[in-house]
Amino acid sequence: MKQFILIIGLLFFVNTKVEGQALDNSGRQKLIALQDSLQEISFNMINDSIEPQRYNASYKLIKTLVSALKIPFSYQFPFDALKSISIQNAPDQKFRILTWHVMNDDGSYRYYGTIQMNTPNGQLEMFPLVDYSSSLKNAADSIYSNDKWYGAQYYKVIPVLKNAENPYYVLLGWKGHTIQSTKKLIEILHFKDGKAYFGMPVFDDDPDNMGKKRIIFEYDRRASMFLNYNASENSIVFDHLAPPDPKLKGKYELYGPDFSYDGFKLLNGRWKFISDLELKNNPTDQDDNFNDPKKMKDL
Template sequence: MHIGLKFCFSLLLLLATLSVSAQRKPVIVPAPSSDSLKILSELMFNGQTDMARYEANDLFMKLLRNDLFNPNSYYFSFDSIKALSVMTSSDSKFKIFTWALPLKTDCFETFGLMLVYSNKSSTYKVIELHDISHELVHPEKEVLKKGQWFGAVYFQLIEKKYKGEKYYTLIGWNGTDALIQYKVIDVLMFDRNDDPVFGKLIFRGKGFYGSKRLVFRYSDKVVMKLRYETMTYTTVKTRDHKRHNARINTNNDEALHANKRKVTSKVKTEELIMFDLMVPMRPELEGQYQYYMPLSETANAFYFDDGRWVHKQIKTSDDSTNVHTPENGLMPH
């Protein structure tokens, strides 16, 4: 009888533990306005006039904001809305929602909302982002606050930590110009009020020093690679050594110096932001970004080191492989 009671008590304790665990596990459910948002997103892309698209976008923004003001909004799913990019930090600090509105002029306007956890109130707050990319003369030099933002539809979020500080790096696309595309690497931090701050002096390398974000401008007719990947590649180094035989070469004759070539190869696996360097089709077109295209001679990358994104060029062999590309959000053309 004693053994039976002990078994029953253990079973009840186990069931109670499982019940508490189940209660703590968040349940992801479709957002209340998912169906309406999906219909509106189709109107935003297929409306007969720009006015119709703007009206659909305004209602889309309103419904999305209403959903995000719901106390349980962090656990809402928006997966059914393909036009909406949702980036979620692994530490549950924030979600960022971005989308682009296509216009008849072949331009795109970019919109964004954020759901950010406030340490002061212990709740999530909603922040609207305002794209001011068209107002910035030197966007690489600006730190943007108070909802101001270099608009982009984000398709990757990279999270790094250095000396206890969290770095959120966002990679996205901007199409505000009919002839030029933009791809952006931006850095997101939070101030003492848990408000977003975009831009940080974090990039190192020739041509990148002094930049708080990176903006790549190029023709709307080409594709630029910009992806965070785990890359395995083989590097090959060749070195020539001169050998000198003092017993034979008594006259120090250079002709008797025999060269020895040493070839070494090394396999490396790294997490890198791989990107194409964009250059004008001809030198006289410099600064006319509608004529910029990828330079494919050398692979370019950033690696994270001591709290910095450091540029390097990689001369890879033919057997270089992309082991894993993190899938997160939308991938524009």
């Protein structure tokens, strides 16, 4: 494990100073060629029937991706043909977060990713994300740095800038878990002292459960859960999950949507829980992709 983390850290370490204003044509052509390679590698990472080969593809993807992102002003290249990696830009364009997964033969997952900052001079500044999910305890009430990450594949970035002293971003993510259950999460990302941190005590469920640092949902892998942001209401809306029988309370691998909706509404920089919301925005095609990674195989 330590050797693996060292390899990842060395691959992502970059300290190259570049001066300029924009991605030039030479750099763009190199990135187009590297994107083609990344497409082929990521296809094998998702579709290969042999687990070690899927991981070999992921390691090769890391090396190739780092080569691409080292190109000056690579942040300006969208990688929009690369579908097996989720690439989400912050709306304020301060960074983008790239995440992907490898599925294990037992139905569990390992997650990979990095945060690429949008530097004004084109210098590559990155925060590699190292998945420690299997060893992290009390995940809903802990703050982790990027090198001890509660892995997920993100599909939405929401900036929260009203609290000027401590701005942060909300990430919505899919987290395939086991052969029986899937997770989704509402995550917090913020930057401090040259590091990226995940988790912040800004979720208030009720007077007896204030200051949760992230929200984690777990439910039957065969089910689909809606979780998205309603910008017009400044709220995060999601399916209410429940067991098929009250006697099965706590068996989250059996939970599923019960056709009602709850949410968190942003008030003064904090997210207040609200039950029985009326759903005013429809599920999106992008959100549906993260219900089942098999849907991405032919992309």
